[in-house]
Amino acid sequence: MKVEIWSDVVCPWCYIGKRRFESALRDFEHADDVEVVWRSFELDPTTETVHEKADGPGDAHLRRLSAKFGRPVEEVAPMVAHVDETAAAEGLEFHQDVSVPANTVKAHQLLHLAAERGVQDAVKERLLRAHFTEGEPVGDEETLVRLVAQAGLDAEEARAVLTEDRYLAAVRADVAEARALGARGVPFFVVDRTYGISGAQPTEQFAQVLRRAWAESHPLTLVGETSADACGPDGCAI
Structure with missing residues (x-):
């Protein structure tokens, strides 16, 4: 089963949604078969x-x-505090008071490289933590190279990818596909191209969709006679 997740590394609800999805996946009995x-x-x-x-x-x-939102700081502050408290409930430590603005197109290019090298989740986690917990400038090239190297990518290859804009077209294609699928924001989860989940839904919501999608993609086929010896609510065959 395949789960595709559209998100950005400077999106707080994307980090929260990641944790909630991971909690659901951790308890899913077929987790090892989920890509x-x-x-x-x-x-x-x-x-x-x-x-x-x-x-x-x-x-x-x-x-x-x-x-950005045209609202007084006094109104924005409680909203940010609510996000921080929600993150803490999921085991995340947010320090948005030290976060800095970042254009994330280069980070996304490195995530495409990470997918090819088999370390995409580790790189995604490292960049989210760098932005929300450590206040790292995740739009800066040298910072990105240092961070992704810590998560398993080769630093020189990462630097070459950014110099060449090697995955820029792939990033643009992902963004276009999200719009085509009807995503109005992120995080946006697509399970087996059948179910879409918008936003950082509760863990149980993710768990329900995983179970439903698995059952539909792996239907049980009965073999043999349906009247074979068996026991049921009305008794046993004799």
């Missing part, structure tokens, strides 16, 4: 990357969100 593929989605392709970490905690993140 997970991370697809690219850029929340804001126009974002300009900040190339250095923040000097320290502050309200810059709140002010950026305030400007």
